[in-house]
Amino acid sequence: MSTQLNAPVSRENIEALSQGRGEPGWLTDIRKEAAALAGTLEWPRPEKMRIDRWNLTAFGVDRHPELAGDLSQLPEEIRASLPQDAANLVVQRNSGAAYRNLAEEWKAKGVIFTDLETAVREHGDLVKKHLFSVVKADEDKLTALHAALWNGGVFVYVPKNVEVEVPLQAVLYLDDAEAAFAPHILIVADANSRVSYVDRVLASGAGRSAVAVHHSVVEVVAGPGALVRFASIHHLPESVVDLSIRRATLANDARIEWIIGDLNNGNTLSVTKSDLQGNGSTSDSKLITVGTGSQNMSITTHAVHHGLSSESEMETRAVMRDSATAILSGVTKIEKGATKANGHQTERVLMLSPKARGDANPILLIDEDDVKADHAASVGRVNEEQLYYLMSRGIDREVAERLIIRGFLEPIVSEVPIEAVREELERMIEGKLNA
Amino acid sequence: MATRFTVKGLRASIEGKEILKGIDIDIRGGEIHAIMGPNGTGKSTLASALMGHPKYEVTEGEVLLDGENLLEMEVDERARAGLFLAMQYPSEITGVTNADFLRSAINARRGEGNEISLIKFIRQLEAKMKELEMNPEFAHRYLNEGFSGGEKKRNEILQMMMLEPKIVILDEVDSGLDIDALKIVASGVNSMRSEDRGFLIITHYQRLLNYIKPDFVHVMMQGRIVKSGGPELAERLEAEGYDWIKEELGIVDETVGQA
Numbered sequence: 210m211s212t213q214l215n216a217p218v219s220r221e222n223i224e225a226l227s228q229g230r231g232e233p234g235w236l237t238d239i240r241k242e243a244a245a246l247a248g249t250l251e252w253p254r255p256e257k258m259r260i261d262r263w264n265l266t267a268f269g270v271d272r273h274p275e276l277a278g279d280l281s282q283l284p285e286e287i288r289a290s291l292p293q294d295a296a297n298l299v300v301q302r303n304s305g306a307a308y309r310n311l312a313e314e315w316k317a318k319g320v321i322f323t324d325l326e327t328a329v330r331e332h333g334d335l336v337k338k339h340l341f342s343v344v345k346a347d348e349d350k351l352t353a354l355h356a357a358l359w360n361g362g363v364f365v366y367v368p369k370n371v372e373v374e375v376p377l378q379a380v381l382y383l384d385d386a387e388a389a390f391a392p393h394i395l396i397v398a399d400a401n402s403r404v405s406y407v408d409r410v411l412a413s414g415a416g417r418s419a420v421a422v423h424h425s426v427v428e429v430v431a432g433p434g435a436l437v438r439f440a441s442i443h444h445l446p447e448s449v450v451d452l453s454i455r456r457a458t459l460a461n462d463a464r465i466e467w468i469i470g471d472l473n474n475g476n477t478l479s480v481t482k483s484d485l486q487g488n489g490s491t492s493d494s495k496l497i498t499v500g501t502g503s504q505n506m507s508i509t510t511h512a513v514h515h516g517l518s519s520e521s522e523m524e525t526r527a528v529m530r531d532s533a534t535a536i537l538s539g540v541t542k543i544e545k546g547a548t549k550a551n552g553h554q555t556e557r558v559l560m561l562s563p564k565a566r567g568d569a570n571p572i573l574l575i576d577e578d579d580v581k582a583d584h585a586a587s588v589g590r591v592n593e594e595q596l597y598y599l600m601s602r603g604i605d606r607e608v609a610e611r612l613i614i615r616g617f618l619e620p621i622v623s624e625v626p627i628e629a630v631r632e633e634l635e636r637m638i639e640g641k642l643n644a
Numbered sequence: 645m646a647t648r649f650t651v652k653g654l655r656a657s658i659e660g661k662e663i664l665k666g667i668d669i670d671i672r673g674g675e676i677h678a679i680m681g682p683n684g685t686g687k688s689t690l691a692s693a694l695m696g697h698p699k700y701e702v703t704e705g706e707v708l709l710d711g712e713n714l715l716e717m718e719v720d721e722r723a724r725a726g727l728f729l730a731m732q733y734p735s736e737i738t739g740v741t742n743a744d745f746l747r748s749a750i751n752a753r754r755g756e757g758n759e760i761s762l763i764k765f766i767r768q769l770e771a772k773m774k775e776l777e778m779n780p781e782f783a784h785r786y787l788n789e790g791f792s793g794g795e796k797k798r799n800e801i802l803q804m805m806m807l808e809p810k811i812v813i814l815d816e817v818d819s820g821l822d823i824d825a826l827k828i829v830a831s832g833v834n835s836m837r838s839e840d841r842g843f844l845i846i847t848h849y850q851r852l853l854n855y856i857k858p859d860f861v862h863v864m865m866q867g868r869i870v871k872s873g874g875p876e877l878a879e880r881l882e883a884e885g886y887d888w889i890k891e892e893l894g895i896v897d898e899t900v901g902q903a
Binding site: 605616 | 695696697698718719720722723724728729731734735737738739740744745748749752753786787803807
């Protein structure tokens with residue numbers, strides 16, 4: 210692997226960029242160190258897929274937008290599915306925040322919801338304590354590059370015992386073909402707090418034909434007894450590579466619920482991991498994807514059990530069309546000492562084309578005796594008996610097939626906590642199925 | 645025009661093995677025909693072949709519904725022409741709710757631009773579910789998923805009631821039903837009896853016919869109808885079994901296509 214650096218990743222450039230944004234010294238140092246690491250580390254090597262052969266050069270240049278006072282300045286297609294009152298919303302456009310709003314009610318309770326760059330300035334100590342504490346900069350070339358280059362982003366902080374009853378929403382979009390687009394999302398839920406966060410990663414206008422790399426890292430820190438529900442839908446165009454690492458670390462009795470829709474049209478690396486550190490911590494991940502065209506996807510869900518009686522559920526469903534490839538890995542790792550841990554995973558793939566490839570790849574790594582772990586995996590076509598049954602009621606073949614395919618994804622789609630987002634997800638799925 | 649359903653010389657095979665060896669049935673609107681017979685004699689194959697199950701190949705014969713040849717139609721076209729089969733083993737379909745499925749099926753019949761209004765649909769659905777003593781929550785459950793055997797059968801009858809077909813085939817609808825459920829299913833069927841609707845009831849027990857009185861009874865063996873009669877034939881079968889027919893016709897093994 211070459212260690213040649215792209216221009217925006219040199220230490221000098223990074224330093225200038227960081228200082229230009231008025232970032233504190235500690236952050237500039239993190240970025241500089243990461244930039245150096247990026248030159249020496251390798252790209253991650255997921256199962257059965259060489260992502261280092263993808264076009265991973267177009268990291269773009271810094272394009273910070275103006276902060277909009279209201280949503281009317283945003284493109285219509287982006288606005289359409291946003292909350293009417295624009296409350297509890299962060300919008301990232303290209304390299305920075307375009308809009309941010311949190312209702313007074315939640316501010317008064319000490320909740321923080323803003324873009325990460327702002328949080329660095331306004332809540333430096335809190336951010337410093339947690340930033341890159343879950344996903345380390347020195348893990349591989351991707352995390353290092355991201356630590357050096359991240360922009361915009363989202364920061365959520367929920368104080369102890371506070372339950373945020375409304376979902377916090379973010380929309381992150383690219384509409385400039387040259388722009389760097391690298392959000393970092395940091396969610397900190399203090400003891401016994403509760404929060405739902407829903408985001409969408411999209412392209413609009415010139416972003417639709419951008420040759421770009423979107424790289425993002427999500428870090429979730431869930432304190433004792435905290436519940437974090439994280440839903441994310443990615444819908445980037447064919448020419449954009451999406452590299453997304455999501456990870457949560459869970460204290461005693463904490464819970465994370467992941468709902469992920471990987472609906473990109475381009476190459477995708479998606480790794481969603483729960484680190485079950487605490488006793489009694491639990492994790493549930495649900496993921497859907499629709500592979501179309503000739504895209505390659507490496508999609509991994511991962512649960513690592515350290516805590517006693519920790520429990521994980523993982524369910525992945527993929528519909529594969531055309532000549533798309535998806536490697537769907539589920540990794541359940543139970544560490545020595547994690548007695549009474551319980552891990553369950555399912556990967557199901559529905560193949561719609563003989564040229565498509567969908568590998569369900571369940572991996573159980575168990576280092577403790579007194580545990581439960583199991584997996585189920587299946588790869589199949591639309592069931593002829595089911596088709597016959599629907600058609601026997603007068604529904605034509607095409608509609609019947611569509612009902613079965615939609616039904617296959619529905620148990621996960623129905624988990625998305627905001628109706629407007631769920632409907633948009635359904636439209637994206639339809640779009641991919643009709644393309 | 646009064647409903648008329650005619651099966652003439654129907655032969656069908658599965659994986660090259662002939663199961664139906666020339667079936668003739670003629671059903672007029674208002675009539676109830678029962679097909680009885682021991683297991684393995686081709687009764688369910690007849691139901692599947694009429695509906696157009698892809699596993700069965702029709703090699704000869706004709707099936708006419710009001711003059712239209714069903715055998716030239718796809719499964720969905722047969723249904724829209726007015727044929728309904730209540731299946732012995734209905735499929736389970738995850739992610740598709742009972743209500744959505746039924747609405748799609750009704751709208752498929754009505755055609756684009758003439759869809760049933762949501763309110764009217766819900767009102768009808770609720771009324772029919774009440775008649776069948778079904779828990780209203782079943783409307784929002786995924787199609788047949790996690791339903792007990794009896795619930796699936798009721799759900800088949802519910803579909804029949806909602807879709808109002810011209811010809812109804814009930815394939816072993818009584819299997820797996822306790823006596824209370826059987827009565828409910830039978831009263832659902834009876835409520836649908838009308839001059840322009842014909843029924844073909846496939847069963848190997850007489851007990852269903854205590855609640856749904858047939859006009860004609862046919863006995864199937866070796867892939868053929870070997871005896872036909874009125875309701876008294878069913879009663880005699882209940883009392884004496886099938887051996888007397890086998891003796892009368894010199895049949896040793898009544899099954900067809902068994903390994």
